Amino acid sequence: MTDIFDRATEREEQQREDALSEARYQRAQERARPSAEECRVCGERIPLARRKAVPGVQTCRDCQQELEYRLVHGD
Numbered sequence: 001m002t003d004i005f006d007r008a009t010e011r012e013e014q015q016r017e018d019a020l021s022e023a024r025y026q027r028a029q030e031r032a033r034p035s036a037e038e039c040r041v042c043g044e045r046i047p048l049a050r051r052k053a054v055p056g057v058q059t060c061r062d063c064q065q066e067l068e069y070r071l072v073h074g075d
């Protein structure tokens with residue numbers, strides 16, 4: 001009985017660990033990606049200062065704010 005419970009907990013921890021590794025991997029990929037010169041969403045040029053400040057940036061500030069707003073508030 002205890003054994004089954006322990007194994008279930010172990011599996012849950014493994015899944016959580018996998019999800020964390022996945023998130024870390026994606027963040028690393030994000031950083032490795034070169035900053036885009038133009039916004040992926042609207043095509044505006046992204047200022048050099050922003051590209052330096054945000055490594056791997058793919059969107060201009062306006063579009064990033066829009067995306068973040070949608071993430072928080074839903075579509």
Ligand SMILES: [Zn+2]
Nearest residue numbers: 039042060063
């Ligand atoms: Zn944009």
